[in-house]
Amino acid sequence: MILLAATPIGNLGDASPRLREVLASARVIAAEDTRRTAQLLRLLEIDARPELVALHDHNEHDRAGALVERAVDEDIVLVSDAGMPTVSDPGFRVVQLAAERGVPVSAIPGPSAVVTALAVAGLPTDRFAFEGFLPRKAGERSRALSALAAERRTLVFFEAPTRLADTLAALAGAFGPERPAAVCRELTKLHEEVRRGTLGGLAEWAAGGVRGEIVLVVGGAPEQEVSAEAALDEVRRRVADGERLKDAARAVAEATGRSSRELYAAALAARQEQEESR
The missing domain is CATH 1.10.10 (Arc Repressor Mutant, subunit A)
Incomplete structure (x- = not known):
């Protein structure tokens, strides 16, 4: 089968006993970055030496078929650098092909930056939409935000720290500077920080520079009163x-x-x- 294994997003203590057991017994691990996965095995004090196969955005299309074929006869553990594979990380094409060919797919649930940020942001959690990374080009980003401006659900984005200030300014322009939001930085790590405020205020704060892994949570559009x-x-x-x-x-x-x-x-x-x- 294909076994999707969620790995810690920061704190190694979040590695479950089941994850440790599966990684220790795995013969083949398809990894977004084989060096980081090898380091993870060392940090978790796992002595096993499985075959590590690189599976990332640039080669997944070509390697997915071969991995699925191998999964007919042996288990393939699939990991990304942090969190659950396929969620803004490699793995979707592998799962898609496995489903088409009748190869079983299962998962080891675990840490998720999306759900963790949503839980601590202090914004409505009953309905939300994960949008991943916004387009880098200003025109494409503007069109994407225009399509989301009236979305009533809480929105969750990933963003690089170097682009955070520009993205918050673009969000403030598209959604209005008073829309509530939260910048969740370095979740589960030593310097974890959750900065809550308005899009306008957060854009001003981020202009001074922000470091670390970022998850951005934005409140949904307010209900418009109809006459x-x-x-x-x-x-x-x-x-x-x-x-x-x-x-x-x-x-x-x-x-x-x-x-x-x-x-x-x-x-x-x-x-x-x-x-x-x-």
Whole structure:
């Protein structure tokens, strides 16, 4: 099978007993960086010497097929430099091919920078979207942020420390400087820091330079109040499209927070007024 193994994102103490056991018994480990994985084995005091196969963004497309073929007869452990493979890390193509060819895929759950940052940011956690790294080019980044500006869910991004200030400034421009956010730095490490504030304020802070591994958590777009007139227009549009008045009023009320009874009554009154004026 293919076994996805989540590795510590900073603190070695987060390596589970199961992870240690699997790494100690693995014969083949596909690693994002074989040198870092070899170092991880040494730090975890694992004496085994498995075959380490490089699997990174530049060669995954070419090597995925061979790894999946090997997994038919032997277990292949897949690790990235930190956290869960396939999540903004190599491994997706391997899993995709394994699923297509009926090769079992399992995982050793463990540390996740995405969920860890979300948990400590102090922003809503009931619904969120992980966006990974934003595009580097300003135009592409601007278009990506424009598409996300109205997103109601909490957003989680990865970012390099050298680009953090520019990204926060771009976010403030696209979402508004008062949107709440948190910069989570060096999670689980000695110098862990969670800086909470607004996008505008965080952009000013980051302009002085920030170091370390960064996860950026941004609050979702605030609910926009829809006027009674706009809500009534939407009810009329739905009715004109063939929807029953009662159903249209209920659907618009759920979407806008308006009273379905008031919308129904207003639409009914407007219909009667229109009929009387004929």
